[in-house]
Amino acid sequence: MVWSLRALPELTDTEFQQWSKLLEDRTGIQIAPHQRVFLQTQIAGRMRELECGDYNTYMNQVREGLQGMVEWSVLVDRLVVKETSFFRHRPSIEYVRRLVQSRIDNQALDDSFDVWSVGCATGEEPYALAMAVNDCFELAAIDPYFGVTATDISLPSLHKARAGIYPARKVDHATPQERARYFCPAGQHLQVVEKIRDRVCFTHGNVLELGKMPAVPMDVIFCQNVLIYFRRWRRREILNHLVDRLKPNGVLIVGLGEITDWNHPKMKRVGGEEIQAYQRSAPGAAKS
Ligand SMILES: C[S@@+](CC[C@H](N)C(=O)[O-])C[C@H]1O[C@@H](n2cnc3c(N)ncnc32)[C@H](O)[C@@H]1O
Structure with a gap:
């Protein structure tokens, strides 16, 4: 046979x-x-x-x-479960947009704005983040350096992500403006425009081996729909490691409800009930 x-x-x-x-x-x-x-x-x-x-x-x-x-x-x-889509959890992306906007308004931008998508699957999440950040900088007519690091354990997913070509249904949650600004036709599919693709660096990384990953301090770490498959103690351990990768005032955003029993002395919950985000305190910040 x-x-x-x-x-x-x-x-x-x-x-x-x-x-x-x-x-x-x-x-x-x-x-x-x-x-x-x-x-x-x-x-x-x-x-x-x-x-x-x-x-x-x-x-x-x-x-x-x-x-x-x-x-x-x-x-x-x-x-692995690789399900994902552009702007999958809109409130979390909008929180990043507000964060960038407030840094622009308060002239609180560093030399660079760095974002990390942990468990990025086929790229929809890091590209959506790059689009939201780009919106803010374009609107303000400023051109600071910004980049999104996107890591995943699945090499075939990263390969697809780098091409940035998707079936139209993956873009269902994008607004018509986002669709017009950030996607171009690629045969039957849509491709993320080059200026956004250039902002995202895809690299292989296992979240259990964070020590082996690039150690650039981050303004935003986005880790959604990855840790839900892990034991609770491991989720807490990984989040504790991710805190060390944030810049002062940096923000860690996980999927809503993905962790219920996590506290960290350097982190405070921010952004309201619709999202699960934590901000790292700045050195010398008064404790409340
Ligand atoms: C359900 S997808 C989530 C994609 C995206 N974050 C989102 O919310 O739409 C989960 C991703 O986590 C990745 N993943 C699972 N275990 C991982 C690990 N130990 N290290 C890095 N990535 C992992 C999988 O390969 C998969 O692409």
Whole structure:
């Protein structure tokens, strides 16, 4: 029988635990028991492509050497949730717009305005952030340096992100003005205009290995719909690390409700109930 049609055995309990542990150890993503079929389908699909009929043999393949690292990057792309769209959570983006505007109004801009999209998937989030920041600077007719760093664990997602080409439905939440200003036709699809693409730097990064990522201090860190798949203690640990990556007065924005039990002595909640944003205190700021 051809390999593509071959049925693979079900994951045993032990195999399910081993694969779940590998995924969580390497990415932070927790697989619930009800996601067992999903896990099995993705792994078995890849094994069929490699003509490998045994989960343990494939696990050794994924774990060993340089080739294993390459194989892991193929597999992990199939195991992560990559759903996203432009302006997915509009209130969070609008908060960034207000922040930039207030820095312009108060002449409180540094030499550069730096944004980080953590878990950027195929790029819609960092591009939307770049569009909002660009709006403010264009309106004020000023041209300071600004850049968006966008990181993700999925290499194929980053590849798509760099091209900046999307089906029109991904742009459903953009206003007509945003659509006209920031997208141009690309066959049946839409492409983000070059001046916005040039502002975003996509790079591979695992949020569990923040120490290996660029350490530029950030004005805004956006981390939405990434940590929801992680255990609570890990969410808190990652947010604590992200605080250290913020400039004084920098803002960390997570998905609404993604973390309920996090406090940090340097951070205060800002921006109202519609968003979940925290601002880092400036040195010497009075404690309330
Ligand atoms: C659901 S998407 C969210 C995309 C975007 N932030 C949004 O809210 O629309 C989650 C993304 O997190 C990425 N991701 C998952 N675990 C990660 C990790 N350990 N390090 C970096 N990125 C990770 C996935 O590859 C995926 O692209």
